[in-house]
Amino acid sequence: MRQSRTRSPSEAAKARKQDRLLLRRYHLDGDTTAREELIERHLPLVRSLARRYAGRGESLEDIEQVGAIGLIKAIDRFELEREVSLATYATPNVVGEIKRHFRDKGWSIRVPRALQELNASMSNAIDRLTGRLGRSPSIAEIAAELKSTPEEVLEALEVGSAYSTVSLSTGPGGEEDLDPMETIGKEDEGFDQMETRTTLEPAFGHLPEREREILRMRFDEGLPQTQIADRVGLSQMHVSRLIRKSLSTMRDELA
């Protein structure tokens, strides 16, 4: 937790104001030095997002360069009447550019079909067993339910969660879900207040409302996954993944 990265509300507001001025200079006056300055100012965001895709057969530097293209597109397409910050607008553009790059390169993750099928059936099995047993099932019980082995269950769980671009974008078990980084679309009203806090809080405001609520329930209220799943209408496994994904995203953003 690098607290030195924390910005005060006034600093954050000042940064957004400066972005606005630069965007106006670029879009209204054609000032390309303003565009270059905007790119420089937001490269840390690109680097932070690029790190999420490291270790998948492509160098981090290359991923950052692809992400930078997304940033430039976001700057060029930004509409001044939009009431969002450039960082908020640019994030899905950068992530989208990186994902497209991996797809185009044919480096998307290939998971063995048997594990995919096991993973797909696991979410329902966990919820079914939880209802039947009145508690969270053990791995052995899940394996028995699915006529599998505990080792295969653990492996399928890991496969489903490790490759988050697959699992969170497509929604295992048929549940509708989007990559949290792609659902960012509006300013969080509490963001300025969040930025005054230490640790993971500055990034908290960038999460979609549903993920923020899940984190609050888990870590503020101390609710177990089963209750959270009931409240938000998702499977227990899906809640687990959203928690992991959210914490990881927040950590990466602060790195």
Next chain:
Amino acid sequence: MRAELIELTTPLSRDYRAVVRLIVGGIAESLDFAFDEVDDLQLAVERLLAEAGQTGSVNISFELGPRSVRTRVGPLRERTIADALQGPPPAPGELNLRRILEAVVDSYGVEDAADGAIYVRLEKVREAR
């Protein structure tokens, strides 16, 4: 009384996080932990490693009791980990490593090691069924 010890050394690079998760999951499963308990322990270790940076390596030991596992992770050199775990409690609503560990393990502790490094101990107990 069963008290078995499993030890491993792993690079801190995130490339090995999935391997560590699988090992933690396998150990928790061997004690018949429930799905959410397995997930809690995996999350605790994962968040700890995530805060530890990505360079160097770390030792992780698991002491298996009849229905609990004591996990010891270190040496960790990121001062922010000790600050978060030994400093003042987080403000209401504030999310940091300490609040995460408080939610997902039954107890945790910090041991000082050489050169200002620390070891973090995590205990997870299987709920009676």
